[in-house]
Amino acid sequence: MTTDTTQQMFAFDDAPLKDAETVLSILRQWVDLEWLRALDLSLVTLLHDEAVKAGQTPDPLLLMAVALASHQLGRGHVCLDLATMNRQGYDALLSLPPENEEAPEQRLLPSEVLLGVSVDEWDRALNHPLLVANGADAETQTNQPLVRNGLRLYLRRYWRYEQTIADQIAQRLAQAAPIQTTGSREAQLLKEALTRLFGAAKPESDTDWQRVACANAARGGFSVITGGPGTGKTTTVVRLLAALQHVAMNRPEDKRELVIRLAAPTGKAAARLNESIAGAVDKLDLAAFGDGERLRQAILTEVTTLHRLMGSIPGSRRFRHHRHNPLLVDVLVVDEASMVDVEMMAQVLDALPETARIILLGDKDQLASVDAGAVLGDLCQRASEGGYREATLEWLEAITGCRIDREFAAQDGSALDQSITLLRRSYRFDEHSGIGQLARAVNQAGTGETPVNPADVSQLFEKGYPDIARRRLPRDSDSVIAEHCISGGVEAFPAAGQGRGNGIESPRGYAHYLQVMKHTAPAPGADQTELDQWANAVLKAHNQFQVLCALRRGPLGVEGLNTLIAGALQSRGLIGATEGWYAGRPVLVTRNDYSVGLMNGDIGITLSVPVTGEAGDSNRQVLRVAFPANDGSGRIKWVLPSRLHAVETVYAMTVHKSQGSEFVHTCLILPDRRNPVLTRELVYTGITRARHWFSLLLPDEGVFQDAISRGVTRTSGLRAALEGGVLT
Numbered sequence: 196m197t198t199d200t201t202q203q204m205f206a207f208d209d210a211p212l213k214d215a216e217t218v219l220s221i222l223r224q225w226v227d228l229e230w231l232r233a234l235d236l237s238l239v240t241l242l243h244d245e246a247v248k249a250g251q252t253p254d255p256l257l258l259m260a261v262a263l264a265s266h267q268l269g270r271g272h273v274c275l276d277l278a279t280m281n282r283q284g285y286d287a288l289l290s291l292p293p294e295n296e297e298a299p300e301q302r303l304l305p306s307e308v309l310l311g312v313s314v315d316e317w318d319r320a321l322n323h324p325l326l327v328a329n330g331a332d333a334e335t336q337t338n339q340p341l342v343r344n345g346l347r348l349y350l351r352r353y354w355r356y357e358q359t360i361a362d363q364i365a366q367r368l369a370q371a372a373p374i375q376t377t378g379s380r381e382a383q384l385l386k387e388a389l390t391r392l393f394g395a396a397k398p399e400s401d402t403d404w405q406r407v408a409c410a411n412a413a414r415g416g417f418s419v420i421t422g423g424p425g426t427g428k429t430t431t432v433v434r435l436l437a438a439l440q441h442v443a444m445n446r447p448e449d450k451r452e453l454v455i456r457l458a459a460p461t462g463k464a465a466a467r468l469n470e471s472i473a474g475a476v477d478k479l480d481l482a483a484f485g486d487g488e489r490l491r492q493a494i495l496t497e498v499t500t501l502h503r504l505m506g507s508i509p510g511s512r513r514f515r516h517h518r519h520n521p522l523l524v525d526v527l528v529v530d531e532a533s534m535v536d537v538e539m540m541a542q543v544l545d546a547l548p549e550t551a552r553i554i555l556l557g558d559k560d561q562l563a564s565v566d567a568g569a570v571l572g573d574l575c576q577r578a579s580e581g582g583y584r585e586a587t588l589e590w591l592e593a594i595t596g597c598r599i600d601r602e603f604a605a606q607d608g609s610a611l612d613q614s615i616t617l618l619r620r621s622y623r624f625d626e627h628s629g630i631g632q633l634a635r636a637v638n639q640a641g642t643g644e645t646p647v648n649p650a651d652v653s654q655l656f657e658k659g660y661p662d663i664a665r666r667r668l669p670r671d672s673d674s675v676i677a678e679h680c681i682s683g684g685v686e687a688f689p690a691a692g693q694g695r696g697n698g699i700e701s702p703r704g705y706a707h708y709l710q711v712m713k714h715t716a717p718a719p720g721a722d723q724t725e726l727d728q729w730a731n732a733v734l735k736a737h738n739q740f741q742v743l744c745a746l747r748r749g750p751l752g753v754e755g756l757n758t759l760i761a762g763a764l765q766s767r768g769l770i771g772a773t774e775g776w777y778a779g780r781p782v783l784v785t786r787n788d789y790s791v792g793l794m795n796g797d798i799g800i801t802l803s804v805p806v807t808g809e810a811g812d813s814n815r816q817v818l819r820v821a822f823p824a825n826d827g828s829g830r831i832k833w834v835l836p837s838r839l840h841a842v843e844t845v846y847a848m849t850v851h852k853s854q855g856s857e858f859v860h861t862c863l864i865l866p867d868r869r870n871p872v873l874t875r876e877l878v879y880t881g882i883t884r885a886r887h888w889f890s891l892l893l894p895d896e897g898v899f900q901d902a903i904s905r906g907v908t909r910t911s912g913l914r915a916a917l918e919g920g921v922l923t
């Protein structure tokens with residue numbers, strides 16, 4: 196938007212909030228500036244017209260609040276928190292003007308429009324019995340489209356989701372299970388299971404948080420196990436399931452095996468968990484249990500996606516399972532819970548039988564869900580401190596035999612705090628791992644009790660860690676980016692990327708999978724098994740490297756990078772085309788498509804496969820897109836390109852889209868300018884997608900340091916709803 200255009204726009208007089216017409220005209224300008232969505236304005240207009248028709252003209256300030264609540268919802272905030280905005284300033288919290296835009300010269304900023312509006316005025320404006328229900332009465336007054344809770348304004352649907360989550364969690368936390376009494380048979384069985392799984396307790400050693408997490412999650416109907424990459428969430432959950440089955444199968448009454456279900460928000464995450472669960476169950480030493488093999492079978496569970504578990508109904512937001520048709524499960528484990536938005540979380544909790552147990556697994560420091568809410572982050576706000584009451588600590592110590600430092604104690608710890616365990620040690624990334632050090636430092640940059648200076652985080656790249664590399668991009672960076680993405684930038688790593696040893700190959704780029712595709716292609720006449728093996732090899736090779744970026748637009752966003760990388764691959768003869776469908780094109784599914792059985796986030800590779808025509812012409816080739824079946828079987832789902840309606844080329848993908856995935860070498864490319872999208876969580880999520888190698892390409896070091904200095908806070912009332920309820 197140029198200043199010229201802006202100057203032609205309306206400038207309000209000294210009373211921008213004097214009447215509905217003035218507010219609506221300001222909102223229209225914000226839509227023209229693309230500050231608000233047309234949808235936000237439509238909602239305001241609709242509610243205004245309804246209220247006027249009923250003879251209850253709303254306060255113009257209420258119209259403004261509705262527009263802002265809808266705008267914030269579009270940005271992932273469950274509600275609009277007017278008290279905080281009034282205190283901290285409107286523009287920054289609304290992120291207006293967006294991204295890099297300059298503010299127009301006219302007085303159009305929310306801070307200017309809302310100048311001088313007091314908290315009391317907001318409070319009065321929200322009093323509109325036709326449009327706004329009061330939180331406390333909203334259960335019984337169901338006609339209003341909006342709900343207020345103090346100065347938090349919700350669109351009713353989102354208030355309902357949050358309320359459902361809070362109610363369901365509160366109800367589960369309030370259940371008093373026999374296991375909570377240390378002398379009970381259940382508690383003794385749990386203690387016995389932990390000893391068999393973890394060995395004899397060593398109270399003199401450091402706390403074994405995995406053991407504590409197992410006990411804590413077995414203690415009640417709701418629990419969270421959170422931790423960074425490689426802290427043993429999967430390992431712990433497998434042991435937890437074994438312990439729960441052992442207790443269930445040996446209870447005095449009702450010796451029944453538990454029905455266990457495991458689910459993740461995306462197909463990719465489910466596939467990854469499937470693999471790691473199968474590995475962890477295999478590794479599990481159950482010799483100390485008399486019925487070890489039966490126990491192993493009882494915990495071997497296939498991981499599914501949440502959508503599949505819940506029974507999605509095509510064309511509807513609803514699921515087959517809900518309160519009146521609950522899931523048939525005793526224990527539900529939800530992995531990658533940070534990706535689950537309020538809507539899905541509410542529906543899952545609502546569909547859970549009252550007596551069933553739910554365990555959320557995830558990394559609280561990762562980016563929040565793409566859609567509204569930050570449920571895991573909200574729940575885990577006190578996870579680092581612990582916040583355990585003395586009674587909890589005593590129970591945990593009695594059951595696990597571990598000693599827990601009283602620095603994690605808090606007499607005012609809420610019931611929620613008691614149900615959360617943070618795994619504090621990474622077994623994948625030790626002190627010699629640059630990825631581990633970098634992820635930890637980014638997490639602590641400019642925040643917490645002992646903040647790390649962002650400049651010191653940058654310094655980690657100079658310390659010779661073999662697995663991390665940084666490349667500063669020159670002004671004309673195309674050839675540098677292209678070379679890095681094709682070859683993997685081996686020379687940018689200390690010891691030229693040979694440093695990791697342990698059988699792990701050097702960092703790869705995109706040339707690798709394209710070479711595998713070419714050199715291992717089956718001969719004409721190959722059978723289905725050979726084709727599947729080939730596709731698996733190509734997909735595995737493709738998983739060796741992935742470029743991530745922060746933005747969609749611009750030369751260093753998804754669009755620019757996809758064009759750049761495709762062009763470079765073509766000019767080196769690695770792919771034959773850059774447009775349309777061609778062999779080697781990697782694609783990302785952007786919407787669940789049940790007709791072909793693909794989920795948002797699935798990645799496939801286009802392959803040219805030989806077909807034998809009716810005339811026996813065995814040289815004919817057709818393009819098919821190979822997707823992993825993601826069911827642990829190693830099968831390939833071959834899809835005709837023409838059947839794929841929501842896919843995009845994925846040489847580069849946003850960090851947001853990469854959640855739930857992992858790549859051997861992850862390359863994060865940052866843009867050349869600061870941007871509100873660039874946050875600590877985004878950089879952390881990007882780094883932690885890397886399994887063995889991480890490279891950072893950036894034109895400006897300042898952009899990196901600025902990003903890690905800034906955290907995201909999503910507005911929600913979940914914590915308040917939980918702590919204001921029965922949970923103190």
Ligand SMILES: Nc1ncnc2c1ncn2[C@@H]1O[C@H](COP(=O)(O)OP(=O)(O)OP(=O)(O)O)[C@@H](O)[C@H]1O
Nearest residue numbers: 405422423424425426427428429430431471622623
């Ligand atoms: N207590 C432990 N002692 C030794 N090794 C462990 C322990 N716990 C986990 N590991 C190993 O650390 C690695 C990571 O464990 P795991 O996959 O359970 O972690 P995670 O938190 O689920 O990882 P992710 O980041 O993939 O979610 C595995 O190789 C596992 O075998």
